Amino acid sequence: MSRRTKSPSGVIDAPLDVAAQAKAREEGRPSVRDGRLKTYEPGANVGRFLELLGRRVSRPLAVSLTACVHCGRCAESCHYFLARPDDPTMTPVWKADQIRKIFKRHVDWTGRVAPWWAKAGTPDGDEDLNRLKNVVFGACSACRRCTFNCPMGVDTALLVRFTRGLLTELGIVPEGVFNVSRDQWETGNQMAVTETDFLETIEWMRDDLRAELGPGADIPVDRPDCDILYTINPREIKFDPRSIAHAARIFHAAGASWTLPKWGWDQTNFGLFSGDDALGAYVSRNLYEAAERLRARRIVISECGHGYRSTRWEGYTWSGYDQKLPTESIVAVLRRYLEEGRIVVDPGRNLEPVTFHDSCNIARSGDLVEEPRQVLRRVCADFREMHPNRQENFCCTGGGGLLAMAEYRPLRLEAGKVKAEQLKATEAALVCTMCHNCIDGLGDVIKHYHLPMRVVQVLELVSRALVLPAGS
Amino acid sequence: MPIIESEGLRIEVNEEGFLAHPEEWTEEMAKVLAKAEEGLDELTPEHWAVVRFIRGYYAEKSLAPMVRKMCQATGFPLMKIYDLFPSGPAKGACKVAGLPKPDGCV
Amino acid sequence: MSNLLRTFENEVQLAALAFMGLVYALRLVWIFRFRVGRERTVAVGREGAGTGYSLMNIAMPWAMESTRTHPGRYLEFVVLHLGIAAAIAASFIIPYGPGLFETAWVRGIFRAFIAAAGLAGLARLARRLTNPVLREISSPDDYFSLVFLIVWLAAGVLALPDRPAAGEGPLLAFFGLTAFLLVYVPFSKIGHYLYYPFSRIYLGRTLGHRGAWPPAAAKSAGAGPARKGAA
Numbered sequence: 001m002s003r004r005t006k007s008p009s010g011v012i013d014a015p016l017d018v019a020a021q022a023k024a025r026e027e028g029r030p031s032v033r034d035g036r037l038k039t040y041e042p043g044a045n046v047g048r049f050l051e052l053l054g055r056r057v058s059r060p061l062a063v064s065l066t067a068c069v070h071c072g073r074c075a076e077s078c079h080y081f082l083a084r085p086d087d088p089t090m091t092p093v094w095k096a097d098q099i100r101k102i103f104k105r106h107v108d109w110t111g112r113v114a115p116w117w118a119k120a121g122t123p124d125g126d127e128d129l130n131r132l133k134n135v136v137f138g139a140c141s142a143c144r145r146c147t148f149n150c151p152m153g154v155d156t157a158l159l160v161r162f163t164r165g166l167l168t169e170l171g172i173v174p175e176g177v178f179n180v181s182r183d184q185w186e187t188g189n190q191m192a193v194t195e196t197d198f199l200e201t202i203e204w205m206r207d208d209l210r211a212e213l214g215p216g217a218d219i220p221v222d223r224p225d226c227d228i229l230y231t232i233n234p235r236e237i238k239f240d241p242r243s244i245a246h247a248a249r250i251f252h253a254a255g256a257s258w259t260l261p262k263w264g265w266d267q268t269n270f271g272l273f274s275g276d277d278a279l280g281a282y283v284s285r286n287l288y289e290a291a292e293r294l295r296a297r298r299i300v301i302s303e304c305g306h307g308y309r310s311t312r313w314e315g316y317t318w319s320g321y322d323q324k325l326p327t328e329s330i331v332a333v334l335r336r337y338l339e340e341g342r343i344v345v346d347p348g349r350n351l352e353p354v355t356f357h358d359s360c361n362i363a364r365s366g367d368l369v370e371e372p373r374q375v376l377r378r379v380c381a382d383f384r385e386m387h388p389n390r391q392e393n394f395c396c397t398g399g400g401g402l403l404a405m406a407e408y409r410p411l412r413l414e415a416g417k418v419k420a421e422q423l424k425a426t427e428a429a430l431v432c433t434m435c436h437n438c439i440d441g442l443g444d445v446i447k448h449y450h451l452p453m454r455v456v457q458v459l460e461l462v463s464r465a466l467v468l469p470a471g472s
Numbered sequence: 473m474p475i476i477e478s479e480g481l482r483i484e485v486n487e488e489g490f491l492a493h494p495e496e497w498t499e500e501m502a503k504v505l506a507k508a509e510e511g512l513d514e515l516t517p518e519h520w521a522v523v524r525f526i527r528g529y530y531a532e533k534s535l536a537p538m539v540r541k542m543c544q545a546t547g548f549p550l551m552k553i554y555d556l557f558p559s560g561p562a563k564g565a566c567k568v569a570g571l572p573k574p575d576g577c578v
Numbered sequence: 579m580s581n582l583l584r585t586f587e588n589e590v591q592l593a594a595l596a597f598m599g600l601v602y603a604l605r606l607v608w609i610f611r612f613r614v615g616r617e618r619t620v621a622v623g624r625e626g627a628g629t630g631y632s633l634m635n636i637a638m639p640w641a642m643e644s645t646r647t648h649p650g651r652y653l654e655f656v657v658l659h660l661g662i663a664a665a666i667a668a669s670f671i672i673p674y675g676p677g678l679f680e681t682a683w684v685r686g687i688f689r690a691f692i693a694a695a696g697l698a699g700l701a702r703l704a705r706r707l708t709n710p711v712l713r714e715i716s717s718p719d720d721y722f723s724l725v726f727l728i729v730w731l732a733a734g735v736l737a738l739p740d741r742p743a744a745g746e747g748p749l750l751a752f753f754g755l756t757a758f759l760l761v762y763v764p765f766s767k768i769g770h771y772l773y774y775p776f777s778r779i780y781l782g783r784t785l786g787h788r789g790a791w792p793p794a795a796a797k798s799a800g801a802g803p804a805r806k807g808a809a
Contacts, residue, residue, distance in 0.1 A: 058613055059612035059776070060784075062609060062612045063777045063780065066609075069770045070712070070720050070767070072709070072712050075711055077644055088711040089714075110764075117717065117719050118717055119719075147781070149644035150644075151636070152774060153632060153781045317615055317616075320618070321618060323619045365790070367623070367789035369790075388643065390793070
């Protein structure tokens, strides 16, 4: 990596913090002991990195690494660059070039003959690998906006995830990534929620629900032969179970047959962020097997961008599991309920102006763009678009797992400039998103840029607009 | 790391505004954090009930309690926690109580 | 016409072409050695439609924000690539179908295209040299390829009257440079057209499979294998 390059953002020099790794080793944590989670060992990391690079690169990656012509058309598609237009290191092409030059030097024979000519190079020790870590984890939210704006079809976001995966194998990762991966490996969910905690919180929500809707209302756990296996984000259990209650009210009103699984309920997947396909496979397989165990007829994923992408799409590939059941977002279910008249809503209960923020992982790496809009138009009196929107929307700043990496927060918020401008221009009071990451990402942007707005999810708005049948 | 200076206190916090050294937490710091991070001018007895519970739980288990536990211990309904701490249990209450940033998507 | 020029127009070109073909063949073998994962999800959209959309991107300046907001750059791209195609075509027409260039207006059109491409190249070079962002990401190959193309296009304009009797210099220069171009291209960024179909097909196939491309309205069954009466 070029040392000449100035990095006014300062992110590139963030040190490698291995305190949590050392502690995990000392405590003999199971994930570290059995080698599922790698820790950093100083020494021969460059050699290992090159070996992994050569072994893991796939054809789509290889062509993305070869095809770039350095035209720079991607620069303006990146929210980091828009906030720091004088800083070349903020362009997607510069970031991708940091792995591209290593690939050219060591895998692609055209860069081996005259490395200087093609700007090919080798990392100069662990310090360079740490810089690479700061580029791919700290200066990119893997939102894939540049991919969609590349004339050559170079998938820079894919390259970033790939590079993250190589560094994760060496323990050269931000502390937050290590901690969350550890918890997800060891407890099956990324917030280390125990089964007792899980069941108690569900019971609590169930009691509240029955107090409102009567004894017939339920939040079933591990009930076999249901239509829907409902899977959630651990933060819904740990810090914000309101969304579980919203979903339960709506399922109740629609007369749905549904259940949560006792194990395999975490639809989030830090493997997507760390680039660790093995973790990705482990977490998603838990969920697919839960559906099989309970003989559910479809898997429904609560509102979560990366969770949706991981569970709906990437997880099947990571885990080598052929998709057997329909796998969909709760928002698609809500849309169907509205279309089929299974729930009745009154948009008069959501009078504030509402805008919608498309999650990167759903709009650009998934397939749900119109569905949330169709729902919002039914449940809100004043729905208005943000511009740009859909596949051209800008990241909330919290994508790519950045919310778990505190050290990169100042740059992340600075890069939120364009997001703040987008939000402000809508003059909406509520910004709705179907992603837990986006809730916090947008919340940070709103706080940092002093915007008079609040973040809500689709479930909350639908639940508020829900007209319950008389007698319930 | 950033420093918050107020009321004669110099508080070192991380980039997310969580205490850099959770063990150094004092009630005076809680007031400063509540003002700086949550915009709360005053901590009512209800705020203190939540904060003291979180503090005690953390001292015992080195872990942020689930919101379920906060409600059980204080007897507050869920919505009350959000009324008291606008940023919610994790980024609001736990921060004022001087806990390190909880891991994961928060 | 001298023997030297005849050799330049024929044997030298064919040798250079053969070399380029060989390197490209090796390059393709190299690309195909990388594995491709198997798709395990049930498609929401059509892979073919996504692939088609992805490949047609080149002709849809409205499809991407990056071209939509910079129509001038798109025009520059079209002009540059058409001019290069014209110059390549000329390198075949001169030895194998010289009759075509006996018509003045055909010659004129070719020269105009090639000259315009040269100007587009100059504009790109100026930007690459003056824009700090582009400078930071440019390699020596990026500069050289551009400078070389400009010189080669200029030679094309000068050679195109195709009148060896008036002096063989311009024709020798054009064919000499063309031969060098053919040999150099597979090792430089100019060879990007070889990768273009691959990168666009893989991206389009994935996004087509997921129903993200072509961008369309909501799908009725967007979750995989359909089951009657579920949920």
